[in-house]
Amino acid sequence: METIPKTAENPRVLVVFKDPGHRLLAHEVLKKHFSTPFQETLVSSLQEAIELLEEGSKSFSLIIFEHSGTSQALIRLLVQFGGQVDYILCTKEESPSSIFKFDVPMEFATPGNDSSIQAALKKIEISKDKKNTTNLALDYVGVRGDILSSMNPLRIDVYIKMQDGRFIKVYKNGDAISKADIEKYRSSGFFLKKSEYDDLLTAQVKKVEALTEEENLSDEKVKETVHESQEMIRDIVGEMGFTPEAQNIARASVAMTMKLIGSRPRLSAIFQELKSIEGTYVSSHSVVLGKLACALAYRLGWSSASTFLKLSMAAFLHDIALKDDNLARETSYKNAVAKQRYSQEDLKILRFHPAKAAEYTRQFNEVPSDVDQIVAQHHERPDGSGFPRGMTAQFISPLSALFIIAHEMMEFPTIFPDLPIEKFFEVREHDFNAGQFRKIFAAIKNDTKLI
Numbered sequence: 061m062e063t064i065p066k067t068a069e070n071p072r073v074l075v076v077f078k079d080p081g082h083r084l085l086a087h088e089v090l091k092k093h094f095s096t097p098f099q100e101t102l103v104s105s106l107q108e109a110i111e112l113l114e115e116g117s118k119s120f121s122l123i124i125f126e127h128s129g130t131s132q133a134l135i136r137l138l139v140q141f142g143g144q145v146d147y148i149l150c151t152k153e154e155s156p157s158s159i160f161k162f163d164v165p166m167e168f169a170t171p172g173n174d175s176s177i178q179a180a181l182k183k184i185e186i187s188k189d190k191k192n193t194t195n196l197a198l199d200y201v202g203v204r205g206d207i208l209s210s211m212n213p214l215r216i217d218v219y220i221k222m223q224d225g226r227f228i229k230v231y232k233n234g235d236a237i238s239k240a241d242i243e244k245y246r247s248s249g250f251f252l253k254k255s256e257y258d259d260l261l262t263a264q265v266k267k268v269e270a271l272t273e274e275e276n277l278s279d280e281k282v283k284e285t286v287h288e289s290q291e292m293i294r295d296i297v298g299e300m301g302f303t304p305e306a307q308n309i310a311r312a313s314v315a316m317t318m319k320l321i322g323s324r325p326r327l328s329a330i331f332q333e334l335k336s337i338e339g340t341y342v343s344s345h346s347v348v349l350g351k352l353a354c355a356l357a358y359r360l361g362w363s364s365a366s367t368f369l370k371l372s373m374a375a376f377l378h379d380i381a382l383k384d385d386n387l388a389r390e391t392s393y394k395n396a397v398a399k400q401r402y403s404q405e406d407l408k409i410l411r412f413h414p415a416k417a418a419e420y421t422r423q424f425n426e427v428p429s430d431v432d433q434i435v436a437q438h439h440e441r442p443d444g445s446g447f448p449r450g451m452t453a454q455f456i457s458p459l460s461a462l463f464i465i466a467h468e469m470m471e472f473p474t475i476f477p478d479l480p481i482e483k484f485f486e487v488r489e490h491d492f493n494a495g496q497f498r499k500i501f502a503a504i505k506n507d508t509k510l511i
């Protein structure tokens with residue numbers, strides 16, 4: 061899928077040089093090169109750069125770095141975590157293009173030589189200009205087949221991209237499409253016209269708001285609509301970040317879920333619901349999780365509207381960086397690796413989806429401050445066996461701890477299909493026997509009268 065060139069709008073550059081003089085030189089070259097304001101991050105080692113990328117708290121459109129040794133392993137890691145951005149590798153090698161072959165756009169320059177870095181920057185821009193004139197990538201947005209299947213009949217024209225960069229319409233607004241229709245073009249990917257897509261997003265906000273107004277809000281309808289909203293947002297954030305339209309959809313969907321949850325959510329009702337799900341993964345994962353997290357919070361006496369908002373928002377956003385339901389089902393990174401079913405790319409997506417989703421959350425205007433933290437920590441475990449950071453209990457916030465417990469509880473019927481959900485508090489007690497986790501567990505376990 062074509063990514064939209066970011067350098068043309070808002071260049072974010074990571075500069076990696078050990079020599080402070082080389083860093084300064086790169087800074088001067090960049091200042092001269094970009095006519096628009098740009099952001100730069102300067103670090104002194106590849107190790108430092110990889111850690112920064114691994115964390116996922118910052119994203120870049122260009123990485124300029126230096127290679128002085130013979131090992132390519134660090135470069136491989138840099139490229140793995142940096143992803144599909146532009147790279148300029150400064151190296152003293154005679155013919156670097158024959159030595160350094162990576163599946164990303166990479167230009168070469170000589171370390172400490174400003175004109176060679178300038179030339180590399182120009183080359184990147186020329187190749188981008190060429191791409192922009194030969195296709196209309198900026199007018200279209202790539203979407204997955206899933207969003208089309210959640211919209212039947214279609215409410216928008218659907219295009220595919222030809223090899224020469226042109227887009228052709230394959231289905232039109234109003235068409236009823238079958239699974240086979242979607243499969244037919246799934247591998248080449250689907251595209252929608254951006255202008256029409258914006259209308260569709262506005263319509264989705266209206267739909268959610270109208271539903272929220274309904275007096276007897278139906279549980280099934282909420283789940284279905286939240287799922288639809290998430291499908292749309294997943295595609296947008298991946299391509300364009302959390303745009304205002306995507307934020308409106310998220311806000312409206314969270315408000316709707318909160319209305320469904322109410323101000324006094326009963327744990328017993330959620331237990332019944334979890335039993336009826338019978339261990340299968342549901343597309344309404346986030347709605348059920350929001351309900352469960354709020355019901356647990358209510359039992360702990362954390363029943364303010366702002367706590368419910370934080371938990372519902374975190375539930376809506378926590379897996380927004382995952383496009384694959386199979387990956388969303390994995391609660392342990394180690395288990396996912398052991399299954400040997402996933403590609404390296406999938407595992408990387410799984411490992412960093414909490415950090416990525418937290419990054420999206422921070423792009424959200426007016427989001428309560430703890431939400432990104434809950435999202436970032438939702439796969440951490442009290443003993444440090446979680447991911448992506450392997451944090452231990454003392455570093456995990458109380459609200460995150462509650463959210464983690466709720467998330468694990470949802471998986472309980474899958475892992476122990478023969479045990480009643482109430483047994484969760486006995487069976488998993490030893491896993492959550494530290495810090496905030498212990499307190500939360502004890503409070504819920506000892507207070508049985510509300511179940």
Ligand SMILES: [Fe+2]
Pocket residue numbers: 378379388413438439
């Ligand atoms: Fe997750």
Ligand SMILES: [Fe+2]
Pocket residue numbers: 345378379388467
């Ligand atoms: Fe999840």
